[in-house]
Amino acid sequence: MSQAELLPLRAPAGTAPAGHPAVPVPPGGVSPARNVVAAADVHPLTDATLPLHEAQLSVPTYDRSALTPAVVHFSVGGFHRAHQLLYFDELAERRISDGWGVVGVGLHSRTMKEALAPQDHLYTVVERSPDGERARVVGVMVGYHFAPENPAAVLDLLTDERTRMVSLTITDSGYRLDPRTGLFDADDPDIRADVREPSSPRTVFGYLVEALDRRRRAGIQPFSVVSCDNMHRNGDAARAAVVGFAQLRDEVLARWIADRVAFPSSMVDRITPHTSPEERAAVAQRYGVDDRWPVITEPFSQWVIEDTFSAGRPPLDAVGVRFVADVGSYELMKTRLLNASHCALGYLGSLAGYASLDQVMADPVLAGYVARLMDVEVTPLLPPPDGIDLAEYKRTLLQRFANPAIADGLPRLCRRGSTKMPHHLLPSLRQAIEEGRPHGLLTLAVAGWFRYLRGTDEAGRRLPVEDALAEQLQALARAGGSDPRPLLGETSVFGDLGSHPAFVADLAAALTALDRDGVRATVAARTPGPAALPR
Known part of the structure; x- marks a missing residue:
């Protein structure tokens, strides 16, 4: 892997895009007081206010309305917004592709929807190194659903033939695999409920299997399932969980998924601490952005994915992602x-x-x-x-x-x-x-x-x-x-x-x-x- 693939997407570590110099950051991470923006110059973050922010930080220059909702991501947190979404954002920013917009899905909390929906799903990422910081607004997320409020909408999204990839950051414990056997553990009330009522799922596997069954019956090519969790052979874990759940419903469906759906393993790396209220205030004071949930991260970013996809793969190699035959040694x-x-x-x-x-x-x-x-x-x-x-x-x-x-x-x-x-x-x-x-x-x-x-x-x-x-x-x-x-x-x-x-x-x-x-x-x-x- 070349050194360039380990660096930030737009500029080398410690530098910033033209017109937006890196700002020195003292120990503890909060921007110095001399860079405070007057309260009158702090504005909400929305599509309409982007022109007000472009003097202070990088904002999307592409047409967000032209993005195709091709990726669905389950469990949107700080890491996903600091990592995978930035790679897709860079595809759009560099005009490499507008066919890979992202829609987020939450299963357990409305908090992320409440933060992002009023901001037109825009948010700020601040990269901090010992030499300074730089910020950009990410615009590649084109929607967000809190699944329990409208399961049908999420199933429709997953069944839509434009959806070509589903990614996961559900934590290693979310795969419900027995640590000794590696087999799917079906002894869970939510799993049993999803088997009984497949049209109103509670779990990520209920959604994936029901959507794949609908695609199979409609003759629509299956999407790929890409795990981004910190597990060895995370693609195998995703396959075991999805196929294991499908076997509880229909052996024929389970065989179709095992034969037709790609589960590439991936290795992801970027240190992304939790954003504190003090950090949110610091972003507003430094950049004039009233962002309900900004992300603070480091300059380093790395993503390695196995090159096996069901419905074509996004051209992420053009923005620093490495596609490999076997990701095991990288993991x-x-x-x-x-x-x-x-x-x-x-x-x-x-x-x-x-x-x-x-x-x-x-x-x-x-x-x-x-x-x-x-x-x-x-x-x-x-x-x-x-x-x-x-x-x-x-x-x-x-x-x-x-x-x-x-x-x-x-x-x-x-x-x-x-x-x-x-x-x-x-x-x-x-x-x-x-x-x-x-x-x-x-x-x-x-x-x-x-x-x-x-x-x-x-x-x-x-x-x-x-x-x-x-x-x-x-x-x-x-x-x-x-x-x-x-x-x-x-x-x-x-x-x-x-x-x-x-x-x-x-x-x-x-x-x-x-x-x-x-x-x-x-x-x-x-x-x-x-x-x-x-x-």
Whole structure:
């Protein structure tokens, strides 16, 4: 992959489009006061007000009314708006194609619709680097539906022959797959309801399967289903879930989907923190845009997709997306280096009292730990992806983690540990154990999670544990203390890791050290080299 494919879509990192210079950003991410726009010059964001905003930031120059609603995306959040939508927006902006407009669909909350509908589905993306920030308005979203309000409209949209691709960011737990067998778990009231009443679905799989059945009966080519969730072989997960649901309805339909529908796996990467009210106010003050829900993100963006589509593929390779025959090695690179490092730093950094990832990376002990974790314990386990220099990729990761203009909050990194750890970090640990490779730093990350689950940092301050299994995992963590065996007994999360005596003993020693010596001393003792010495 060329360096150009790792950079922002319109300009190199730290620069801005002509006429819109990058604005310096202090630590913490909020624009400096000298750039405040007078209150009278702050205007709502709509199609009609775009001319008022073009002097302050980039706005769409293409005809939004000419966009074809060809992509439907389920679960529109900050990441989707900072990542996939920008690539489609760039297709329109560069006049490469106007045939790939996007319609969003929400299943669980009206919040996104309430934010975007009054703005004609426009929103602002602010890219921040240590050198400054630049902003653009994205216009490629042409509609949004809150599905429970009108299921028929969503089914009509999915059945429309203009819809050629459906993308998903429903989180890894949303696929309802048994972690041990990989099979679709039909034991859910909403799934059973969707089987009984296919015309009023509650789940994404109910919508997809009913729409595909209608397309099949009407002789309309099926759309492609593109997962953009952080899972290894996410296309296989989407296929297993959709086909598994279809089998509950009709075996013939299930075979047709398995034979005719493409489920390309993809790897997506862009750090996108949650937008706070303070960030929204800062966007209004700096750019004069009263945006109900802007997005703050980093300059880096990457998307790799398997080149298999049912109804033609969008020309995303013209704007930096890489199409490949097999995305597996790219997914492993990203999940085991970036996402696993996020987990390790999130838990250990929170225990040490830090609030954001850049604060963690400013600590040479923890920065040295994650660098060595990636170099010594994870990289030797990875098949090198074609066109990627792993050494350069890791250097870029360390720079991104340390970006003070993003100040990625650690609570975001610590959420859903019972899902993230088995997908991102535990596979490397298990492989290292099986192959007899070093894994002490991976073990320390697990110890950090176990200690985090007790719900307080090393100074006794409360830590938020946001996890579907929080109640049972916290009870086991508190009961076990420095003994990891109660938690390791949760085989749905840890598999057979508890059956390796040497690992269990090392994990217990790491927990004891965290309790006795604290995070920094424990990490320093386990991370040799000058970078790990305490300040």
